[in-house]
Amino acid sequence: MTSPTTTTTDTRRPTATSLGFPVADRPSPLGELLGDPFAPDNPTGYEAALASDDRGEPFAAAEAVLDRAGLNAEYVPTGLGGRLDGVDNLVRRLRPVFRLDAGLGLGHGLTTLMAALNVWTAGDAAQRERVARLLLDGKRLSVAYHELEHGNDLTNNHLRADTAPHGFTLHGTKRVINNTDRAAGAVVFARTTPWAARATGRDHSLILLDDLAALPGDTFRRLPRLRTSGLAGCRLGGFEFDGCPVPGDALLGGLGEGASVALRSFQVSRCVTAGAGTALLEAALFGVHRFAGERVLYGRPVSALPHARSLLAGAFADLQVAGALARAAARALHLHPAAAGRYAATAKYLVPRLVEDALSDLAVLLGARSYLREGAYAFVGKHLRDIAGLSIGHAGGVSCQLTVLPDLPGLRLTGPPAGPALFDDSPTPPLDPAALRLRGSREDPLLTVLAHVLDAAQPHPGLAPLAPGLRAELDAVLAESAALPPAARGVAADHRALALTERYAWLLAAAACVGTATLAGPPGDTPDPRWLHAVLQRIGRRSGRLPEPRDTGPLDALFGELEHRVAAGLSLDIDPEPVARRPV
Amino acid sequence: MNTSESTARPADIDEVVDWLIERVAEYREIPAADVDPEVPLAELGLDSVYVLSLCGDVEDHYGLVVEPTVAWDHPTIDALAKHLHAELTGGAS
Numbered sequence: 001m002t003s004p005t006t007t008t009t010d011t012r013r014p015t016a017t018s019l020g021f022p023v024a025d026r027p028s029p030l031g032e033l034l035g036d037p038f039a040p041d042n043p044t045g046y047e048a049a050l051a052s053d054d055r056g057e058p059f060a061a062a063e064a065v066l067d068r069a070g071l072n073a074e075y076v077p078t079g080l081g082g083r084l085d086g087v088d089n090l091v092r093r094l095r096p097v098f099r100l101d102a103g104l105g106l107g108h109g110l111t112t113l114m115a116a117l118n119v120w121t122a123g124d125a126a127q128r129e130r131v132a133r134l135l136l137d138g139k140r141l142s143v144a145y146h147e148l149e150h151g152n153d154l155t156n157n158h159l160r161a162d163t164a165p166h167g168f169t170l171h172g173t174k175r176v177i178n179n180t181d182r183a184a185g186a187v188v189f190a191r192t193t194p195w196a197a198r199a200t201g202r203d204h205s206l207i208l209l210d211d212l213a214a215l216p217g218d219t220f221r222r223l224p225r226l227r228t229s230g231l232a233g234c235r236l237g238g239f240e241f242d243g244c245p246v247p248g249d250a251l252l253g254g255l256g257e258g259a260s261v262a263l264r265s266f267q268v269s270r271c272v273t274a275g276a277g278t279a280l281l282e283a284a285l286f287g288v289h290r291f292a293g294e295r296v297l298y299g300r301p302v303s304a305l306p307h308a309r310s311l312l313a314g315a316f317a318d319l320q321v322a323g324a325l326a327r328a329a330a331r332a333l334h335l336h337p338a339a340a341g342r343y344a345a346t347a348k349y350l351v352p353r354l355v356e357d358a359l360s361d362l363a364v365l366l367g368a369r370s371y372l373r374e375g376a377y378a379f380v381g382k383h384l385r386d387i388a389g390l391s392i393g394h395a396g397g398v399s400c401q402l403t404v405l406p407d408l409p410g411l412r413l414t415g416p417p418a419g420p421a422l423f424d425d426s427p428t429p430p431l432d433p434a435a436l437r438l439r440g441s442r443e444d445p446l447l448t449v450l451a452h453v454l455d456a457a458q459p460h461p462g463l464a465p466l467a468p469g470l471r472a473e474l475d476a477v478l479a480e481s482a483a484l485p486p487a488a489r490g491v492a493a494d495h496r497a498l499a500l501t502e503r504y505a506w507l508l509a510a511a512a513c514v515g516t517a518t519l520a521g522p523p524g525d526t527p528d529p530r531w532l533h534a535v536l537q538r539i540g541r542r543s544g545r546l547p548e549p550r551d552t553g554p555l556d557a558l559f560g561e562l563e564h565r566v567a568a569g570l571s572l573d574i575d576p577e578p579v580a581r582r583p584v
Numbered sequence: 585m586n587t588s589e590s591t592a593r594p595a596d597i598d599e600v601v602d603w604l605i606e607r608v609a610e611y612r613e614i615p616a617a618d619v620d621p622e623v624p625l626a627e628l629g630l631d632s633v634y635v636l637s638l639c640g641d642v643e644d645h646y647g648l649v650v651e652p653t654v655a656w657d658h659p660t661i662d663a664l665a666k667h668l669h670a671e672l673t674g675g676a677s
Contacts, residue, residue, distance in 0.1 A: 489637060
């Protein structure tokens, strides 16, 4: 392994990686500010992150850095004075935070974004203005959907907002809500119709409380903290309302529009959570690769052992797949909003799972160190604890699968395929929440990319050996979905119906990889076909469709790319950027 | 909301009512005679997922892209038929 001779400001940095992925021309600003997480004297490094996590406290030193950088402005649309433009850009800017500590990312503020998205989606001018100001002042919002008794079953939420002469009166409890003890405001999902046995989509409304401190103390209470096994620095608590009066202008959107607004906001937050989740794997992969280079077993570094190399290359392939899917889903919010809800739910289901599985593999390589809560690599175990929370948080896997399932029977691959812009980092049109739909379009521009490439007379060299298997799987998923009766598409879906959403997710991931490999790349070029071969092999294996590949050539090429990126100080993401950390 | 290629334009509201009754009977696997067009869809046993299927069938049959909110806001077959008919014929609902 060679030491990089370039610095983060050196203009001689390569413009593409060895397999032909374009490199961002500058590091992420937050990455620069947080510094090399392995540096032992870094107050915002892994050692300090682990210490806060062990104490179950927010990571104060890093939160101060994020405050000084005005991170909240990333959550405010540019039209309201913030920096939120493309959702994929937001993910890229947040990655350094999540590489360091997912609890920091969520606790500082990602949940503030989840609340604010409802305001950007449905708020009137005055509400948007007030919430933008609150965020730009560095304050937090809690997002209060969850009731312990009802999980992801939002339509059965009980907290009530009864109409009153002054507006509404709130009654009920929300629990497992982030930052309840330090948020300035909250967005609360509340029932605004009398309770009835049959839920409808118009039973709930969103209430914006932009000054919790002003609520009368005898009717409003912040509930004690709930401790968690992962995301230990997050301050999860609850709110209790007992006849709490709120004004009429606290209503966000129209009466009864709570579900339709929330279901649009979720599409954005699912993409952000999935994208941020890839950063945990990116960080752990770098760390375990570093460990494998240092650690000598049987007279040679662990990284020279074939098993270790294939494990690292496999985790790198997982990261590529997760990153390609998360990026396409985020960009689809702008480019294909009619299908974006399906992509967002698919990404939120599959990406955290890929990350968790890959982290478990990496923990094997760390051996006993993955179990230690101290030392340079303890953060890998922490990431593994945290990804579970990120995976459940806000929409569990099955809930995302149930979002996708009703769309599958009517899918049509007859429309135009997505273009290169879904797979690169070119500027996107502004996000229009009104264009997002509660029911995904029949057309599927992303999956159509896969269908077209499979049908091409001259198959892409990275695809050739795997094309028949993918074609058969695509046809089977479409045919089996079309045969699903309406009664089998909802909560009563059996495991075979749910498995279709998983198979669809793997096909969509393959489509995102195919799009990345055939449409995106440095000007006039596309990535090395071995990349596509390796990631499609990986998808085949991870999905249980293919056995372990015999030809290790493609995975070896990925390992070469991994080594090259580490040595050149580049991140391991689908869209590499310079990073502050250095190999040993 | 927009219309696409395969538009089947209904002659009158009753035709839409009949078509919706057939869909609901098919989903619930009950005789069409048992489907009351004045009863809320939820009471006919159509939860949110059936409503999504219904929206898909409306799109396929009438070429009209509809969101499930349409069924939330027009919760009976009669009300929904009136709304869809107006959308399809350019009238107000």
